[in-house]
Structure formats: C-alpha cells, structure tokens
Amino acid sequence: MTSPETLLAHEFPIEDHFLYLNHAAVAPWPRRTAAAVTEFASENVNRGASHYPDWMQREQRLRTQLAELINAESPDDIGLLKNTSEALSVVAHGFPWTRGDNVVISDEEFPSNRIVWESLGRYGVEVRQVSLKQPAGPEAALLAAADERTRLVSISSVEYASGLRLDLITLGHLCKQRGIALCVDAIQGLGAIGHDVQAMQIDFLMADGHKWLLGPEGIAVFYCRPVWRERLTLQQYGWHMVEDHLNFDIKTWRPAASARRFECGSPNMLGIYGLSASVSLLLEIGIAEIERRIFARTKQLFEAITHAGHLELLTDPSPGRYAGIVTFRHNKVDNETLFQQLRENKVICAQRGGGIRFSPHCYTRPATVEAAMRLTRVQ
Ligand SMILES: Cc1ncc(COP(=O)(O)O)c(C=O)c1O
DSSP states (O other), rough: OOOOHHHHHHOOOOGGEEEBBBBBTTTOOOOOHHHHHHHHHHHHHHTTTTTTHHHHHHHHHHHHHHHHHHHHSOOOGGGEEHHHHHHHHHHHHHSSSTTTTTEEEEEEEOHHHHHHHHHGGGGEEEEEEEEEEEOOOHHHHHTOOOOEEEEEEESSSSTTTTOOOHHHHHHHHHHHHHOEEEEOOOOOTTTTBBBOTTTTTTEEEEEEESSTTOOOOOEEEEEHHHHHTSSOOOOOOOOOBTTTTTTSSSSSOOBSSGGGGGGSSSHHHHHHHHHHHHHHHHHEEEEHHHHHHHHHHHHHHHHHHHHHHSSSOOOOOOOOSOOOOOOEESSSSSSHHHHHHHHTTTTEEEEEEEEEEEOOTTTHHHHHHHHHHHSSSSS
C-alpha cells in the first residue's frame, strides 16, 4: 500500500514550483483531477455524449462520496449546486420566514454569508451580527443574541480571515435546544477538518469545490436535512428538479423527493468529474489523517510566528479553535510590502483580516512552511 506521503508527493507536483499556502483561496488540483477532466474532454471529442448514462452514474457517485464525507444519512440529502453563495441563497430565500423574524450571524463572515441574509430586509427579516471575541466563547455569544424570533443561525465552520474554528457540536446542541435552525458555510473547513452533519445537528451545509476540497470552482455540495427539504420554498424550476426528470413527455410534475429538487437544469458534468476525483483522494487518505497533517503545519506556523520576534499572530492558536488558516502581520512592515515580497519569491498566499493569510493543506511539506517563514524577513 502506498503511504500518504508518497501518494501526496505524486499528486501535488506544485510543491516543486511554488510555496503554495493559499488553499483558503483557490487550491491546486491533484494529478488525478486533471486526469479525470482530460479524460472527460477526450470522451466528449471522440464519443460526444453517447455514454450519457455513465455520466449520470458519476453524478450519483459524487453525491455518495459527499454524503460519506459529511456523514449524511443518504446521497439523496446532497444537492449539487454552482457555488456556496447559490446554496446560501436557496436557504435564505426558501426559508419559511414571518415578518419580524431574525437570523444571527457573526461580524466576521465572508460577504456571501452576510449579504444573502441582508437581502431579506424587504421581507421584514432582521440580521443580527455578533462578535465572536467574547469571554463566553463564540457559540454562547451567538446564542446570547438570539431571542424567541430567531429562526436560524448561519456561521462559517472556519472563519475565512481570522481562521477561527467553531465548535459545531456545541453550537448544534445549543441551536437544537432553542429550536433554531443551523446553517453552516463549510467552504473554509470541508476537506480539511471533519464535518459530521448528524453529530453536529446541522440543518444546511454548503461548500464550493475549489478550496479545501481541492477541486474545480463552480461545483458545490449543498446538504439539506430531510425535514427541511419540503419546507424550503423553491426559487428555481426546470426539467432537472422534477421527480420523473427523464420523462420529457408527461405534462404533470412534482419536485424531486431528493435534494435534486434544488438543481433546476443540466448538471455541471465537467465539474462533477473533477470534484469526484478530488474527493476520492480525500476519502482515500481519510479526513482524520488529513486533519492531523494540516494541524501539524498550522502548529509549525504558530511556533515559527511566535518565536520570530518580528511577527504578530492574529489567529487563535488554542486547541480546537483553528483549522488550516493562519493569519499574522509584521511588526514594522505593512502587509502590502510583505505580500509583494512573498509573491516575488513564489510564496502564494493572501492578504486577509488585517494581515497575511497562510493556508497549507495536507500535502504541504514542513520545508515549504520553513522557507515561507524565512521569507517574511523583509530586507
Ligand atoms: C467563508 C466563505 N464563504 C463563501 C465564499 C464564496 O464562495 P462561492 O464563490 O462558492 O460562493 C468564500 C470564498 O472565499 C468564503 O471564504
């Protein structure tokens, strides 16, 4: 059996060319994803869609893989949408609100997980933004802002700028106790750390493919707990979302019983082939091993930053409070100057949350982190 070390070294040749610490933005693909997309392209060139039933099987396989990844009860709970923002919109604009209801979010959400709720203002839904930096802890802080009109809490599993990781077991429990739905924007965590929709009592979860899932952009997982499926008012309609979707002759229709009801038209087959290959790698290595490897790199970063003398750590290094994102700033040099120096030296990273954001994945070598840290010393 190939060791994870050997497998990952083979899958990610990018390590030979860049110090790639930007998985919280857009990740490189493993070789197998490129191979799957190339094969699919070649099939389209040589056979067109004459094997469409195989494509549909691949679509189904991706639902099964994603259900396994998040421990959903069934592949029927998985919708394949365009991106995280679309899935958030499906929830926000389908949810059975009554004027005067409110939704609780944090004040450090990525714009998609704020704007979508703010867009409900015209229906009389209030948005409450909460600071997660409170002594009681982020989960209690969110619930402290809730009242009897709070219907939903929407939160990132890992915050995109600070890297703060939410304790979703606790949050799910608190929400359940108060009868509040829990919506998790998982794009900064899924593929890096475990997400268990059953243990965490998550009602809705969404994540695009291009970050920690190591896949293409524009193909996203949308989990909808079965009890909510019929309670979300559908906003989009078409041939693909009906129960008997391959029977084009019948004039009567009803929405699919499964989460396919949220997918109005032709699927993104190219994206499906790509993401399925990427998720196959994650499942092969196993999320526990991936998590272990990522934590080793984030801890390495925490230590290097704390001991460097010239840097200030902005991410909370407490156990359980971080995942793959580490943000820091230079004591004397502004972020833009440091960012430019890093880029010139092939360190791929981002400027976020008032600092520089490094985000290694499971294949990142210790030497990559070491070299990138050396390059934070501005000449
Ligand atoms: C936390 C978070 N949510 C949502 C998005 C946007 O995702 P998408 O482009 O898939 O809608 C991002 C992108 O960076 C993000 O970091």
